[in-house]
Amino acid sequence: MRPIGSKYLLEEPLGRGATGTVWRARQREAAGAEAAVPGQPGETVAIKVLKEELANDADIVMRFLRERSVLLRLTHPNIVRTRDLVVEGDVLALVMDLVDGPDLHRYLRENGPLTPVAASLLTAQIADALAASHADGVVHRDLKPANVLLAERDGQMHPMLTDFGIARLADSPGLTRTHEFVGTPAYVAPESAEGRPQTSAVDIYGAGILLYELVTGRPPFAGGTALEVLHRHLSEEPRRPSTVPGPLWTVIERCLSKNPDQRPSAENLARGLRAVAAGIGVHSTPAQIEAAEGVGALLAPDPSPAPVPETPGAADPTQVLPSGGGAHRYDPAAATSVMPTSGPGAGGPGAGGADPTAVMPPVPSHDPQAPQGEDPHPWQSQLRAARDRNEQTQVQYLDPSQDPLRRRPQRQPQPPQHQPHHQPQQYGQQPPQYQQPQRPPQRQQYAPQAQQPPQQQYAPQHQPQHQPQRQQYAPPQPPPQPPAPREPRQPRQRSANPMRIPGLGCLKGCLFTVLLFVVAGWLIWELTPLQDWVAQGKGYWEAIGDMISSVSTWVSEIGSATDTGGTTGGATGGTGQ
Numbered sequence: 001m002r003p004i005g006s007k008y009l010l011e012e013p014l015g016r017g018a019t020g021t022v023w024r025a026r027q028r029e030a031a032g033a034e035a036a037v038p039g040q041p042g043e044t045v046a047i048k049v050l051k052e053e054l055a056n057d058a059d060i061v062m063r064f065l066r067e068r069s070v071l072l073r074l075t076h077p078n079i080v081r082t083r084d085l086v087v088e089g090d091v092l093a094l095v096m097d098l099v100d101g102p103d104l105h106r107y108l109r110e111n112g113p114l115t116p117v118a119a120s121l122l123t124a125q126i127a128d129a130l131a132a133s134h135a136d137g138v139v140h141r142d143l144k145p146a147n148v149l150l151a152e153r154d155g156q157m158h159p160m161l162t163d164f165g166i167a168r169l170a171d172s173p174g175l176t177r178t179h180e181f182v183g184t185p186a187y188v189a190p191e192s193a194e195g196r197p198q199t200s201a202v203d204i205y206g207a208g209i210l211l212y213e214l215v216t217g218r219p220p221f222a223g224g225t226a227l228e229v230l231h232r233h234l235s236e237e238p239r240r241p242s243t244v245p246g247p248l249w250t251v252i253e254r255c256l257s258k259n260p261d262q263r264p265s266a267e268n269l270a271r272g273l274r275a276v277a278a279g280i281g282v283h284s285t286p287a288q289i290e291a292a293e294g295v296g297a298l299l300a301p302d303p304s305p306a307p308v309p310e311t312p313g314a315a316d317p318t319q320v321l322p323s324g325g326g327a328h329r330y331d332p333a334a335a336t337s338v339m340p341t342s343g344p345g346a347g348g349p350g351a352g353g354a355d356p357t358a359v360m361p362p363v364p365s366h367d368p369q370a371p372q373g374e375d376p377h378p379w380q381s382q383l384r385a386a387r388d389r390n391e392q393t394q395v396q397y398l399d400p401s402q403d404p405l406r407r408r409p410q411r412q413p414q415p416p417q418h419q420p421h422h423q424p425q426q427y428g429q430q431p432p433q434y435q436q437p438q439r440p441p442q443r444q445q446y447a448p449q450a451q452q453p454p455q456q457q458y459a460p461q462h463q464p465q466h467q468p469q470r471q472q473y474a475p476p477q478p479p480p481q482p483p484a485p486r487e488p489r490q491p492r493q494r495s496a497n498p499m500r501i502p503g504l505g506c507l508k509g510c511l512f513t514v515l516l517f518v519v520a521g522w523l524i525w526e527l528t529p530l531q532d533w534v535a536q537g538k539g540y541w542e543a544i545g546d547m548i549s550s551v552s553t554w555v556s557e558i559g560s561a562t563d564t565g566g567t568t569g570g571a572t573g574g575t576g577q
């Protein structure tokens with residue numbers, strides 16, 4: 001157990017993300033008045049210890065302290081409460097309420113998609129949390145299933161949004177200086193990717209992606225490289241899966257508007273989703289169905305979205321496409337659409353801050369007059385330094401061959417994507433393959449049964465329906481080494497039979513054995529009296545007996561002939577003397 005600050009003891013790591021590691025921790029003594037929740041000795045909490053490069057960055061430490069009050073005052077039933085901030089030596093840490101439950105990403109992976117009703121109700125609660133934080137001027141900017149924790153309350157799953165403020169804290173040149181880019185391409189709003197000003201509408205876009213993923217099991221724009229995903233956010237309209245009811249699709253489409261001004265406010269989103277959930281259930285009344293079908297009218301855009309404050313001296317490293325708007329911005333046919341931003345304001349490693357929702361590193365100016373350092377291309381350096389993260393937030397190594405400065409990225413052949421096995425269904429009904437006892441098609445659909453032991457609540461009931469998009473991360477590659485000179489090759493021994501026939505060796509052995517038997521049989525036939533025996537029709541033992549007796553007769557004849565010869569010889573000798 002490791003102390004952190006004077007008030008907390010880290011017990012065990014719960015998980016690791018892009019910005020730090022979350023620990024289960026215990027309170028040693030009550031925190032001071034500066035903490036939002038002083039806590040009691042022995043109480044269990046979760047502590048996110050920010051990564052060293054964040055903690056060592058003076059800008060971030062300053063912002064951490066400055067934003068303390070914003071983070072600590074953010075309270076909502078669907079937001080994981082930040083209780084305290086610890087700044088001590090090299091350590092920056094956020095003390096949070098411990099949520100005893102899986103995150104939504106894990107839950108989806110283990111249990112498959114939710115029904116449209118359950119997904120609407122769950123997202124409505126997330127929208128409630130967003131509405132509260134947006135009203136307070138706080139934009140999350142990294143909304144994704146991994147940042148939604150599922151707490152169990154009264155036998156129901158209760159979504160809680162976490163990591164508020166982390167994006168903002170990390171929005172500093174610090175990450176850029178470490179040549180690192182982090183982000184979650186599948187959830188990035190088009191304006192973030194383009195480096196245009198961001199507002200609370202980026203969270204609505206994230207909510208739309210999350211909602212889509214909840215009902216289908218996968219985000220709408222996923223697969224391929226980060227650049228490809230990014231392009232799809234910018235240029236591709238999401239397609240409606242057959243299992244998504246019309247009213248719910250209206251909500252998703254509005255959230256995923258490329259134009260942030262057309263996205264609904266978080267408050268209206270929550271209202272719209274509840275109307276949809278009420279009108280697409282199996283027990284919906286005609287009035288509820290009608291209200292759901294008219295949900296578009298409820299999704300009025302936010303007249304004054306909360307702006308994401310500019311970070312002094314920070315440029316948005318998410319920017320990979322030329323900013324400046326215009327009708328060509330989303331032109332999918334534009335071959336040069338993935339181009340580094342150039343010119344003032346575009347940012348670069350030196351000038352830019354890193355956005356934790358960033359998907360791409362800052363791109364240097366291509367002004368030929370610009371001073372060229374001896375360092376490798378910053379783009380390459382950052383990509384090379386990209387490191388592995390958890391499965392949701394992607395840090396992606398980009399091969400220099402895919403550098404859009406050189407050529408348009410080529411689509412790599414992808415393994416076949418999982419298609420949800422939904423059949424068209426009545427709204428609110430769970431598709432059979434996802435049907436689980438703890439998910440009846442009403443509000444409690446994602447609530448485990450109260451009598452189930454906790455460890456079973458999230459246990460997969462079936463094979464996961466969706467393999468999450470594994471991030472195509474390749475570890476930083478060392479610079480290519482010149483190939484070592486090769487030894488001259490020995491001329492290859494050519495086989496007599498250059499064609500390799502499987503089982504030929506065995507066949508050869510068999511043929512050889514057969515040949516042996518044939519030769520042996522022929523010798524026996526020719527050199528033994530076998531032919532005579534066969535001709536005389538003798539039995540085997542009779543023939544053997546005959547042979548033994550003839551051999552013994554022959555031997556005795558030889559013996560007697562020898563005796564006779566000896567006797568005769570002796571007599572002859574005697575006679576000669």
Ligand SMILES: Nc1ncnc2c1ncn2[C@@H]1O[C@H](COP(=O)(O)OP(=O)(O)OP(=O)(O)O)[C@@H](O)[C@H]1O
Pocket residue numbers: 014015016017018019020021022046048080096097098099100101102103142146147149162163390392393
């Ligand atoms: N308050 C909490 N209580 C319990 N577990 C938590 C809490 N906060 C985070 N976790 C768990 O810790 C793990 C890591 O959280 P973290 O927020 O660092 O990951 P992440 O959201 O995937 O990363 P990031 O948002 O930084 O890219 C997650 O698996 C999450 O379930």
